[in-house]
Amino acid sequence: MTRDYSQFLSPFGERKPVARKRSKLEELGWQPFFAQQTSIDDLANTPPVRVAEVHRNGLHVLGDGVDTLIPPGPDATVGDWLLYNRDHPAESQVLHRKSLFKRRAPGTDRRLQFIAANVDTVFIVTSCNQDFNVARLERYVALAFEAEVTPVILLTKADTCVDTSPYLEAASAISHRVIALALNALGAEPQSKLADWCKPGQTIAFLGSSGVGKSTLVNALMEDEAVETGGIREDDAKGRHTTARRQLHFLSNDCAVLDTPGMRELQLTDAQDGIADVFEDISALASQCQFSDCAHDTEPGCAIKGAIECGEIKPDRLARWHKLVAEERFNSASLAERKSDDRALHKTIRAIQKKNRK
Numbered sequence: 581m582t583r584d585y586s587q588f589l590s591p592f593g594e595r596k597p598v599a600r601k602r603s604k605l606e607e608l609g610w611q612p613f614f615a616q617q618t619s620i621d622d623l624a625n626t627p628p629v630r631v632a633e634v635h636r637n638g639l640h641v642l643g644d645g646v647d648t649l650i651p652p653g654p655d656a657t658v659g660d661w662l663l664y665n666r667d668h669p670a671e672s673q674v675l676h677r678k679s680l681f682k683r684r685a686p687g688t689d690r691r692l693q694f695i696a697a698n699v700d701t702v703f704i705v706t707s708c709n710q711d712f713n714v715a716r717l718e719r720y721v722a723l724a725f726e727a728e729v730t731p732v733i734l735l736t737k738a739d740t741c742v743d744t745s746p747y748l749e750a751a752s753a754i755s756h757r758v759i760a761l762a763l764n765a766l767g768a769e770p771q772s773k774l775a776d777w778c779k780p781g782q783t784i785a786f787l788g789s790s791g792v793g794k795s796t797l798v799n800a801l802m803e804d805e806a807v808e809t810g811g812i813r814e815d816d817a818k819g820r821h822t823t824a825r826r827q828l829h830f831l832s833n834d835c836a837v838l839d840t841p842g843m844r845e846l847q848l849t850d851a852q853d854g855i856a857d858v859f860e861d862i863s864a865l866a867s868q869c870q871f872s873d874c875a876h877d878t879e880p881g882c883a884i885k886g887a888i889e890c891g892e893i894k895p896d897r898l899a900r901w902h903k904l905v906a907e908e909r910f911n912s913a914s915l916a917e918r919k920s921d922d923r924a925l926h927k928t929i930r931a932i933q934k935k936n937r938k
Contacts, residue, residue, distance in 0.1 A: 602780065604644040607834040609698065609783050617675050626663035626673065631656050631697075632828040644691050657694035658826040658838060659783060668710050679727040681785075684847035684911045692849065696785050696826060696838055701730045701777040705788035705797065706751075708741035708762065714750055719846045720787055721754055722904065726854025731758050732777065736793035738762040755858055765793040770800035783828075783836040790842025798839045801831055848904065849911035859901045862893060876902075895909050 603610070608630045618628065629643035629650075634657060639650045646664060653670025654662055661675040679693035683703075704720040706712050717733060724731035733751045738744050744762040753758035763769040777784055778801060786794040829837045848855070856863040862884060866874070870881025876898070877885075887893045 583914045606781055607830065608642055609659075609836045610661070610779060611678075611781060613678050614675050618663065622663055626665055628675070629662050629664045629672075630828070631658055631660045631662065633656055633669065633825060634658055635825075645813075655694075657683070657697050658828060659697040659699060659785075659836075661698065681723055681727050681729075681787075681852070683723070683843075684849045684914075686845045687845070695787075695840070699727070699785045699838065700782045701732060701784045702727075703732050703734050703774070703777075703784060703786050703797070705734045705736060705786055705792045705794050707737045707792045708735050708747050709737060711789055711792055712747055714752070714754065715903075716789075717751060718754055719848060719898060719904070721758055722848060722851055722854035722858045723787075723846070724854070725757075725857040726848075726851040730777070733758055733760040734797070735760065735762040736765045736797070739764040739766075740874060755860075756892050759855075765796040765800060767800075770797050772805075774801065778831060778833070778835045780834040783838065785838035785840065787840055788842065789844070792842070794842070795839055798829060798837055801835075801837060802829060803832075848908045848912055851908050852912075855901070855904050855908060859904075861895075862901050865893070896910050 605628055610628060610630075614628065627646060629641035629644050629646050631639050633640040635649070638652055639647070639654065639656055639662075641648060641650055641662060641664065643664060648669075650662070650669045650672055654660075654672050654674050656662060656674050657680075660677065663673040663675065665672045677697045680697050681694060681699065683693055685691040702720075703718060704717060704724070704725050706717060712735075721731050721733075733748050733754070735744060741747070741762075748760050748762055752758070759810050761773055763773050770872070774784075774797075782893050788794055788796060826838060826840045829839065831837060843886040865883040865887055866876065868883035869876070869879070871879055874882050874884075876882050879885075884893065884898065888895055888898060
């Protein structure tokens with residue numbers, strides 16, 4: 581007897597694709613990169629959870645059947661994946677990250693601050709007004725390149741600007757590897773223009789100053805008013821802080837969206853490669869200088885100085901590169917010194933504790 585397989589086949593003789601229901605973890609952004617770090621026993625004993633918010637009293641995590649607050653312990657940030665230890669939550673293990681945004685903490689404290697982890701695309705948001713600043717955008721792009729995250733520059737408030745082309749040209753000139761888009765955050769444009777990056781299982785983040793429209797963009801993607809928004813001061817286009825903390829939201833298509841407070845200060849550290857990628861034209865010329873320790877000032881045979889003289893590189897771009905390189909070196913050295921001091925202090929404390937136990 582010949583079996584009839586026609587019910588399993590399409591009219592053209594091809595098997596119909598079966599839509600697989602995504603698991604709860606996949607809805608939260610779980611990817612093979614993280615699964616490869618676990619085993620069947622790990623998944624059974626310590627289920628994966630993702631950090632959705634960071635509070636002073638712990639981490640708000642979400643997982644398959646898990647929605648809880650982990651007390652302080654794991655050195656984690658928003659977007660991190662943890663193996664949740666039910667018996668000892670503070671000992672939950674942080675999985676290796678696909679990406680990490682970090683900066684030197686604001687103020688005089690020599691401390692490293694994590695911003696977000698496991699982001700696939702970062703939307704660097706600025707406005708077509710006085711907020712627009714090329715030097716600031718270069719910092720954000722360097723941060724993204726260092727984290728190996730795809731950066732996209734979004735120019736909001738395009739509807740209030742007569743001509744957006746100067747802003748687009750300036751933003752696009754930062755790097756040929758970065759796309760710049762102008763859009764109206766209040767309309768339907770965010771969903772249509774950002775659709776290519778807002779796919780199931782992906783994690784996107786919005787970074788930028790206060791008042792540029794980050795929360796408005798999140799609301800536009802979510803099609804509701806889930807995030808509080810605020811206006812700007814008309815005299816200087818400065819925004820007001822409306823987002824109080826970094827938080828993950830989830831779109832209906834299972835794309836994770838990270839909204840962040842506006843950052844007035846972005847001090848780069850451990851970002852040497854990211855800066856080199858943003859200023860790859862200057863970095864390439866630096867390798868052609870006559871002296872390996874050339875300061876690109878008065879030294880003979882300086883390739884960068886020659887490029888300035890013939891108009892290949894603008895002096896203000898070189899000045900911004902000098903500033904970022906010097907800042908990054910200082911911050912990296914400063915943080916390394918603090919780590920050394922901390923290790924020495926911990927060693928002393930352990931020695932005292934060991935002596936007291938005798």
